Amino acid sequence: MSDRSTRILLVDDEQSIQTLLSYPLRKDGYEVVQATDGREALERFDERPFDLVVLDVMLPKLDGLEVCRRLRSRSAVPIIMLTAKSEEIDKVVGLEIGADDYITKPFSMREFRSRVKAALRRSELSRTADDDGDALEHHELRIDPDKRAVWLHGDAITTTFVEFEILLTLARSPGRVYTRDMLLAHVWGDSAYRDPRTIDVHIRHLREKIERDPKDPEYLFTVRGVGYRFRDTDA
Secondary structure, eight states: OOSSOOEEEEEOSOHHHHHHHHHHHHHTTOEEEEESSHHHHHHHHHHSOOSEEEEESSOSSSOHHHHHHHHHTTOOOOEEEEEETTOHHHHHHHHHTTOSEEEEESOOHHHHHHHHHHHHHHHHHHHHOOOOOSOEEETTEEEETTTTEEEETTEEEOOOHHHHHHHHHHHTSTTOOEEHHHHHHHHHSOOTTOOTHHHHHHHHHHHHHHOSSTTSOSSEEEETTTEEEEOOTTO
8 A cells, every 4th residue: 555544435325335445444544535425425435536436336427336346347346235125136246347445235244344454454464475486377278476467378367356366376286176165265354244145146157268168167167065166286
């Protein structure tokens, strides 16, 4: 981070939620900028740099999913989405369009603060890591940890922070089986409060990006009842 305070954009149309979440964030030393609808969120985001966006799905004028899509098209800022318990489809769609994490309402302040700190920690590690190791090459797939870049057949593949971390973790240990909890812990620091199915969504999205046929993968394999593994080096 720079010398300025860590700045968080908090987007929710309910004043009670704004008050509830702003207090612990400011108490932890973060600068909080508030927005109460989707259009205002995009305007606030364009005015200054942010280190994290906390974004409710249900917003007036422009819903949270569309805001997430637009933010992700021009920025790698971490995005945590807030969803209602009944909105399972929104969680999946949010992750697929680039959200880094989601929290289901109602949630505890302990969970909320844990998610915020983990997202900021991942973002900081991404910016400051200057030597994550040599590039990995597996057949037509190339993964460069230093540049946080992926190429397939020489063409650049765009991945979210979470997708890249999952892919790199698996590719660094070809053939090793990782459980969903192991991947959650690696990417988020722990698996607390998180649904293991989150990993399934990211794996599916990765397959759509790097596999010729996502239903018959060449790189990312499912180990039924356990988790996932990357193709063996001699395969």
